[in-house]
Amino acid sequence: MNLTIPFDPAIRILILAAVVFNVVLILTYAERKVLGHIQQRLGPMRTGFHGILQAPADAVKLMFKEDLTPNSADRLVYQLAPFLVFVPIFMMFITIPITATLVVQNLDLGLFYLVAFSSLHIVGLLMAGWGSNNKYALLGGARSAAQLISYELPLAFAVMGVVLLTGTLNLTTIVHNQALVPLIVLQPLGFVIFLITSLAEMGRTPFDIPMAESEVVGGPWVEYSGMRWAIFFLGEYASLFASCALIVVLYLGGWMVPFAGGLDPITSTVLGAAWFLSKTMLLVFFVFWLRGTLPRLRIDQLMAFAWKMLIPFSFLNLILTAWALVYGDELPSLLPFIHPAGSWLIVAGSVATVMFAYAVHRQTRRTA
Amino acid sequence: MTTPTTGFQTVDMHINVGPQHPATHGVFRMVLQVDGERIVDCDPYIGYLHRGFEKLSENEGWHDVIVHLDRTDYISQFNNELCYLLAIEKMLGVEAPERAQYARIILSELNRIVSHMMFYGAFGADVGAITPFLYAFRERERLQRLFESVSGARLMHFYFRAGGLKEDLPSGFEAEVRGMLPTIAAGLDECDRLLSQNEIFLSRTVGVGKFTAQEAIAYGCSGPVLRASGVAEDVRRSNPYSLYPTLDFEVPVGKQGDCFDRYWVRVQEMRESLKIVQQCLDRMPAEGSIRTPVPRYPFMRVEAGEIYFHTENPRGDYGVYIISKGGTEPYRMRLRSPSFSNLMALKPMLRNAYLADAVVILGSLDIVLGEVDR
């Protein structure tokens, strides 16, 4: 599959940087509006029509703010940390296909690459926590390391289900495999686990423990100001968008518009991108909605949830998928018009999802 | 665990929380000694908001004191005023007219709702949810506007006077409150739906910061903190004042004295307050005097003597101790502030809790620093 964007990779990455920056601006504005409306407020209203210029205004303000380094900070570590958070997250965008043609670099090991890079920004957060020489920052850094590493496992195992089904790590091929049925139908449990772990990877409510304002006052970010802080911020929202886009790619069918075969390439690209972005934005809205509703978990509960709930169930998901792939075809189909293995996957996945929901329910009730 | 003889030795980390920390609800400072995320010990420091109110009162007229009382517990002003003025009235040997008494109770109970709403919002923010704060303030705002129409100020009302009220309730007050009660109840239900059954909220609060009834009594806790531990102690019942004996309401109690019970008791109390307001509205005479004549304000003297009077504030047992030498000002004036006593329970509650629980436990005590430091 050849790329049709007529630029060489360096220029494509520059374009991507501009796009990511603008996406972050839109997301911050969207989050403030959604949260405002959830709380019966108006959200930003002053700058521009309904405050749409609020995000650029904030960006300009942050650029002109003084970049402070505490006297006792470990200068190099402190000043390097924001970039080590942002760059891995930015790198994730490189291989996320918006449509088959709108992708910076289609990698054969795309999924592997993504999972690897999605956990790399822990280093930056730890460095920020350590380099600030602040106890809140240190606690926040330690918390984020513990959280992200624990959630990396179920994330990877959930993704393995997709890899088993599609037989590839190439994201474009994965989407092409979903031309008929999005993988959420075949992998309901995988989807749920991936969604939860993605929330944790993004550090969003209810897993915003590293940055908890009421406990560690911003965690690793506490000492940062000006542009360095803005880069953290950029990283957080970029990671939010990247994770949501990844979910769309892996489980929700990517750009595959139903019943839209036979269009000319430009129309289908535009249509596909719009379809992809609208699905992503719906997921983003869901994340904001969760933020407007849920309290925060405690760190030990978070870890218990990862190790006692998510990891066993992600194993279960993997085993079920493998079993259905190997033995499913020898069994009679459970659902009409559906391939036997597929039907077994759907049924077993749904049952496992219900089991998972019940287990979570039990768990939370027991602690209650 | 044996301590390694060579190499690394671990020490507990001291974390300074406050006085500017967002979760300390004011200017309270605590130094937490933590082992990882677990709290080993806690040193609370108070006094950042000390304004010498008790001493100030000795140089100000009997009514000037009310202005300062508004500012002690700055979330439940009407309740503070009520306590002080009932004490003064007892010393003067006067009693407010019936209409004024009902008006006072209505305003005090609405103020209790305002105060508990503030708790609800702040507690929600403590456990990490951002929306409860705004929901609570939405309801609070309705009542604040009502208070503004009554007293002219949103917070520092200065409305109750010895022998009655400053001026009559504004026309249409009763109808307005009547119209507002269902709205508040509906808002309360919304707040309830948002948080009370949320599993994450439950797992953050249930079993956290447990305090037995014996401990609570030993530490001098009062109000919702004490009632959450299962002691049905309410000054409105045990030592009734004003018209409370004639009113029908329940005293909600908790079971195990954890953060959730303290939260739940307060939510229930808001409903009870709505009930009390409803009853008062039904019984309040539509017309009538609102003030028993007492000497005009700057010249008012109180006979020599002393009195301790306590009432049930939103935060607990609020008491004033006044000594008069017959002058136009109190000779001595002391407060028993419930926040202060409740705050003393923080240290035992925090032991062995997680760092994140410290915030929740502090929030569940619902302290007002203006009242702790006075």
Place this chain on the structure above:
Amino acid sequence: MIGVLRGLVQTWKTHWRKRVTVQYPDERLPLQPRYMGFPGLMWDAEHDEPFCTGCQVCMRHCPTQCMTVTMMDNPKFADGTSKRRKIIDYFSINQSRCIACSICVEVCNFEAIEMTHIFEKANYYPDVVVDLPDLLQMSADHRAHKDTMPSRETRDQL
């Protein structure tokens, strides 16, 4: 799980509801008639002089000692055009200390001071100490916009 879903339903419903906040400087909530802003001094149009005689009772009872009041002989009394023997000479209120408690209104024997509806005093060059002409102006402005006299109608009952 169920509690979380209930919470989500609640926030979803609220999301579509009418907003309760207003955009403050463009849109204002009405002040209540009894609203207590900063105190202002009233003008006796009949005698063309302030009501205030400078008796200092408000100054003495102010809980924050934010007032400075001095008294002088009233020149109009000598002319016979006024019945006030003494008149206010200098009156200033430090508005950064004023807590808008209305004690001054309550203790005033001449009903010369009132709580205006003025509360927006923030500007880039705050002039926190307000003296007599400004105080009179504040009250005049207040009266021009609102004919409400907080806490005055019931004064006789007190």
